[in-house]
Amino acid sequence: MKSLRQLLLLLLVMASGFKHVISSTISTTQFNLDNGLCLSWRLAVEANNMEPWPTVPTACLIYVKSYMLRGQYNKDVEMVVDQIYEFLSSIVVKDDDKDAWILDVDDTCISNIIYYQGKRFGCDPYDPQGFKSWAMKGACPAIPQILGVYKTLIENGFKVFLITGRDELLLGPSTTMNLFMQGFVGHEQLMMRNSTHKGQSATIFKSRIRKQLVEEGYRIHGNIGDQWSDLRGECSGTRTFKLPNPMYFVP
Amino acid sequence: MKSLRQLLLLLLVMASGFKHVISSTISTTQFNLDNGLCLSWRLAVEANNMEPWPTVPTACLIYVKSYMLRGQYNKDVEMVVDQIYEFLSSIVVKDDDKDAWILDVDDTCISNIIYYQGKRFGCDPYDPQGFKSWAMKGACPAIPQILGVYKTLIENGFKVFLITGRDELLLGPSTTMNLFMQGFVGHEQLMMRNSTHKGQSATIFKSRIRKQLVEEGYRIHGNIGDQWSDLRGECSGTRTFKLPNPMYFVP
Structure with a gap:
């Protein structure tokens, strides 16, 4: 029952x-x-x-488990999203196409809660193969509040870059499809981990990509992620927004 | 109803x-x-x-109010302090007297909860004169868990620097006395805001002091504060520890 x-x-x-x-x-x-x-x-x-x-x-x-499923997680996400909108409304977008935002993918744009239900909400150790199998299905639902932010960013002329530690070779097609199917349409680029980033921590890998964007002239206004490794390091953005995630830690 | x-x-x-x-x-x-x-x-x-x-x-x-007085604040402080001890135990102190830790003062070493009870736990706006009068009394009690960390640091040969935004001219004597009376004895230096730091945000002021210490050869292992402005910026330390404080924000 x-x-x-x-x-x-x-x-x-x-x-x-x-x-x-x-x-x-x-x-x-x-x-x-x-x-x-x-x-x-x-x-x-x-x-x-x-x-x-x-x-x-x-x-x-x-x-x-209760935190993730019974409403407090949603409330916490909404509180952060309120702050994002408030900050967003203070930015004047120029017409040089260089106003940028960074978003992480897993548990920022799309959710892995369904997968982590089978991993005792993070009490089980990280299972790389299990996660790859899950990610290849392309079945992660959008986090609706962040999809709203994403759409607002696109509508307001920001260049949105999605940066993820997912492996490009293995998970490129399923991730691209998953994001598209969930409504993430219109970002400048989905930047994934490839052979040139091998062995780099997320902080290093993501910092280098952001630095490259800044060198190309982009102004990174905001940076949204569920891990501190999304938000720390160089060129992290004018404001960073840490979404809640008590299920796992990415170094 | x-x-x-x-x-x-x-x-x-x-x-x-x-x-x-x-x-x-x-x-x-x-x-x-x-x-x-x-x-x-x-x-x-x-x-x-x-x-x-x-x-x-x-x-x-x-x-x-309930959070601060009914136990959850203490539990949260203790959880952070557990992490501090765990990190501390991993550090090998050299014999060159350059292994350093940074601690903030207000609501890190000593507590202002008594004062903030009269300010509706932060619902009232910041009252510079009221706070100065309170700080001049030198009556802030130690936060016992942090006093324990402080003593452990001193006993283990770390050089401890207390960095505070309190005004040196006005609050130097009362702060020095307050810390001494509460058991904070043995730190390398109490560094306060003086005329050279006028108009600088806490992040800038504290970053510059830390940078100066690093230039003097100190290795900043840990940095403990209740405000993000204690922990962000340059030379923030190998690990930073954010103590809880939902009562006020220092930029």
């Missing part, structure tokens, strides 16, 4: 891009099951005090 | 400047005091998504 409910929930999530449906589907009250320690852990993760961290502590499995 | 409660909540939220987030709030049947919005706000503050923010939203007064 419970698994039928989970299946229905999963279908709903896939169909809706998981938006608000979840919070209203499950009756929520409180998820302070852990005496505040998992909340402290999540805060430390989001403020970049934990780097690096391998997996979600098992004691926080139910906490993180 | 229920609709009155909803109306009150709506008014509170409108007054505090929260935007479209609310539309989804009102329709839900169950909600606690803030329905997770103040938690989202606090997370956005701690992840540096809000910069700059002027005051705590009035709707979050009770939330922030």
Whole structure:
């Protein structure tokens, strides 16, 4: 009975891009099951005090699951998105096509929550093969609030660059298709990890790409990612926006 | 009764400047005091998504008060301090007296919670004169977990530099005395804002001091502060540790 409910929930999530449906589907009250320690852990993760961290502590499995599915994650994303719109409205776009924004892909534009449900929301260790198989399906739903930001950026004449650590050779076609199908249409370029970036951490790889863009004359106004490695390093942008992600850490 | 409660909540939220987030709030049947919005706000503050923010939203007064006084703030500090000790244990101190740590003073070494109780935990706007009068009393209590870190640093041969935006001329004696009385004894230097730093933001002022230390040969391993302006900019240290502070923002 419970698994039928989970299946229905999963279908709903896939169909809706998981938006608000979840919070209203499950009756929520409180998820302070852990005496505040998992909340402290999540805060430390989001403020970049934990780097690096391998997996979600098992004691926080139910906490993180509740956080991701019962509405607080959505509220946290919306609060950041409010800040993005406020900052956006202060920018005057010039007519030289050099006003740029950077967005990460995984758990920034499109969501891996469905995949991480099968990995105990990050309590299981990272499974490179499992993740590749999932990513090759091209089935990640858009994070609706960020899709809204993306569309606003395109409509307002910003050049949008999507920078992802996904491997270009293996995941190029499925990622391009996945983004397109989810409505991410109109960005300047999808920049993926290729053979020239081998062995580089995300911070280094993404910094170098941003630096290259700046050398080409782009003004990077904003930079949105769910990992601190999206936002740290050189040429990080006038403002950075850290989306919540308590499920995994990318160095 | 229920609709009155909803109306009150709506008014509170409108007054505090929260935007479209609310539309989804009102329709839900169950909600606690803030329905997770103040938690989202606090997370956005701690992840540096809000910069700059002027005051705590009035709707979050009770939330922030509870957070500061009822244990979650302490738990959050302890979680960060656990990370500091873990990182500390990985450092091999050389015998050249150049292994350094940076600590901020206000709400890092010593606490202003008593003062901010009289300022509605940050819902009232910043009051420079009020704060100066408070700081001149030299009555800030130590944050015990950070005093523990401080003592461990000194005992392990690190050179500790306290860097604060407090005005040297006006607050030098009271700050020195306050820190001494609270057990902060043995640091290399207390570096305060003086006439040469006039008009500089905390990020700039603190970056320049750190750069100067690095030029003198110091290796800055760790940097602890409650504000992002303590931790950003040049020579920020191998690891930075953001202590929680939802009461005020220093640019």
